[in-house]
Amino acid sequence: MLVQRHSPSLRPLTTAHLAQTMTLLGLSALELRQKIESALASNPALELVDERRCPTCRRVLAGSSTCPFCSRLPTSSADEPIVFVSAREDFQNFNGTGSREMPEDNYAQAALHEDLPHFVMRQIASELEPEDRPIVAHILTSLDEDGLLSVPLVEIARYHHISLSRIEELLRIIQHADPIGVGSPSPQEALLVQLEVLAETRPVPAMAAEAIKQGMDLLSRHRYSELGQLLGLPTAQITEIARFIGENLYPFPGRFHWGDVSLNRQNQKTNQYSFHYPDVIISRLNESEDTPFIVEVALPLAGTLRINPLFREALQQAPQDKAEQWKSDLEQAALLVKCLQQRNHTIVRLMQKITVLQREFILHGDAHLLPVTRATLAKDLEVHESTISRAVSGKAVQLPSGHIIPMSMFFDRSLHIRTALKQIVDQETKPLSDTEIGSLLAEQGYKVARRTVAKYRSMEGILPAHLRQSNRPQSRQSQTLREAI
DNA sequence: CTATGGCACGGATT
DNA sequence: AATCCGTGCCATAG
Numbered sequence A: 001m002l003v004q005r006h007s008p009s010l011r012p013l014t015t016a017h018l019a020q021t022m023t024l025l026g027l028s029a030l031e032l033r034q035k036i037e038s039a040l041a042s043n044p045a046l047e048l049v050d051e052r053r054c055p056t057c058r059r060v061l062a063g064s065s066t067c068p069f070c071s072r073l074p075t076s077s078a079d080e081p082i083v084f085v086s087a088r089e090d091f092q093n094f095n096g097t098g099s100r101e102m103p104e105d106n107y108a109q110a111a112l113h114e115d116l117p118h119f120v121m122r123q124i125a126s127e128l129e130p131e132d133r134p135i136v137a138h139i140l141t142s143l144d145e146d147g148l149l150s151v152p153l154v155e156i157a158r159y160h161h162i163s164l165s166r167i168e169e170l171l172r173i174i175q176h177a178d179p180i181g182v183g184s185p186s187p188q189e190a191l192l193v194q195l196e197v198l199a200e201t202r203p204v205p206a207m208a209a210e211a212i213k214q215g216m217d218l219l220s221r222h223r224y225s226e227l228g229q230l231l232g233l234p235t236a237q238i239t240e241i242a243r244f245i246g247e248n249l250y251p252f253p254g255r256f257h258w259g260d261v262s263l264n265r266q267n268q269k270t271n272q273y274s275f276h277y278p279d280v281i282i283s284r285l286n287e288s289e290d291t292p293f294i295v296e297v298a299l300p301l302a303g304t305l306r307i308n309p310l311f312r313e314a315l316q317q318a319p320q321d322k323a324e325q326w327k328s329d330l331e332q333a334a335l336l337v338k339c340l341q342q343r344n345h346t347i348v349r350l351m352q353k354i355t356v357l358q359r360e361f362i363l364h365g366d367a368h369l370l371p372v373t374r375a376t377l378a379k380d381l382e383v384h385e386s387t388i389s390r391a392v393s394g395k396a397v398q399l400p401s402g403h404i405i406p407m408s409m410f411f412d413r414s415l416h417i418r419t420a421l422k423q424i425v426d427q428e429t430k431p432l433s434d435t436e437i438g439s440l441l442a443e444q445g446y447k448v449a450r451r452t453v454a455k456y457r458s459m460e461g462i463l464p465a466h467l468r469q470s471n472r473p474q475s476r477q478s479q480t481l482r483e484a485i
Numbered sequence B: 001c002t003a004t005g006g007c008a009c010g011g012a013t014t
Numbered sequence C: 001a002a003t004c005c006g007t008g009c010c011a012t013a014g
Helices: A001-005 A015-026 A029-042 A105-113 A116-128 A130-141 A153-158 A162-174 A187-201 A208-220 A226-229 A235-248 A309-316 A320-357 A358-365 A374-381 A385-392 A406-411 A414-425 A434-443 A450-459 A476-483
Strands: A046-049 A082-087 A278-284 A293-299 A302-309 A396-397 A404-406
Touching: A015 A320, A015 A385, A029 A046, A029 A130, A029 A414, A046 A320, A116 A130, A116 A404, A130 A162, A162 A187, A187 A208, A208 A235, A226 A235, A226 A302, A235 A293, A278 A320, A293 A320, A302 A309, A302 A320, A302 A450, A309 A320, A320 A358, A320 A374, A358 A406, A374 A396, A385 A406, A404 A406, A406 A476, A414 A434, A414 A450, A434 A450
Parallel strands: A082 A293, A278 A396
Antiparallel strands: A046 A302, A278 A293, A396 A404
16 A cells, blocks of 8 residues: 555554554544543553653653754754644643633533534433433434525434424424524524523513414525515514524524534634644644644643553463453454654645645635645545545644634635625625636636636625625625525 | 526536 | 435426
8 A cells, every 4th residue: 555655664564553553544533532532441462651752753852842942943944844743641631722712611611522412412311201311312313514404303203202292392392402492493593492492681672482383484685674564564664574584593503513524614704713623733833824734643642651561561461261262362463552753744645745735725715725636636646536635634734824614614615706796795795696706716827617706606605696785884794585486 | 678587508627 | 325406397376
């Protein structure tokens, strides 16, 4: 296998090597930690020693978690980013902020240790009868990335042989957990639940619930006068209700904070990137324009994982019945350590390439992202394409700006065009049709079909021209709301 | 008649 | 082999 070429020190790869390297490569820092912890617990041949060495230069590190020697290489330049693996002690205390503001602490905490289903379950578990828990778990795991329930309730009721009304009771409990409205079958219902909860602590506009119930589609299309007629209210009052909803309610309870790292593009536009522990942290050595990058590949452990030398000795005089077991433990341990090295090695090499290629993007944002494919990078690095895929998937990168983005964003083929599109719409004086936007994009060198403009536009949550009023800035929430329909 | 969204196809990407 | 993405065609709304 090609991987070998870059790691001459490793002994020839067996199938086991390969399999495990592949698996480890595909894991994020968080998953990797779990994996290592469980290995550590079950395999006596492994030990975690406090002595920490810089994985790059092998120097023993004293206090700091980053190697002072490596991070101060005087020869590095913009073309040669400093890339190294770093054992992060702060992993447990990670709060995801960096320099970035964090809206709610508990979200960050939750995202570190668990996903949306677990987060919700933990809140409500005490309210539930033990026999209801599997049912609730079923519901929670069926949520889509927006935190909405796409599976019909009847189906779940039938599956568990319980009545529909029982299910509805349970769902009600779920909906009142944080994020409020989670588990609702529709954005509409999510809004209603939020409204209800909000009403307990502060005044809400009269008829707001009616407006949502009866005029969801009108509301979402900004047809305030029509909605006014429907409800027999003056348009002004409807506008007021709409404003309130836009500012205080959110139709997709899960989208704000969770969302799939690789798929959910929606939250990128809001700067609310997912709160995952970054597998890679990019920072700049200084403030100058041509500063080298410092790239830390996070190893979610404080210390060095190695084979316990005592165990190796003990193996010599192992009792008959245990010999076999011990031997396999030792092999397992050695394998894990090697594969771990290899995983890190691959990621380091990958990041070296990426940081050079996407330098402008890292420093200056979305518009400068080059459309690079995993395939070309694989060729550059002389590894198999699938190796890159695995190395990239499910991982997060923290940029010098503090933003945490999915690593796959480095391979987004249309982000720069979408950014240009956003800019066009931001600056438009009258709503431009997709065709017009298309020709403007063409002037900038982006030749895309009209249909594609429409796709990008909706990806960015921008409404079609006829529903966009001329350039008054609108709250993000109401944009999202309208997107719902 | 124009603007847009849905569906589906084919080629590229993973 | 499975999935994603850009695009063309067509139906529908305005």
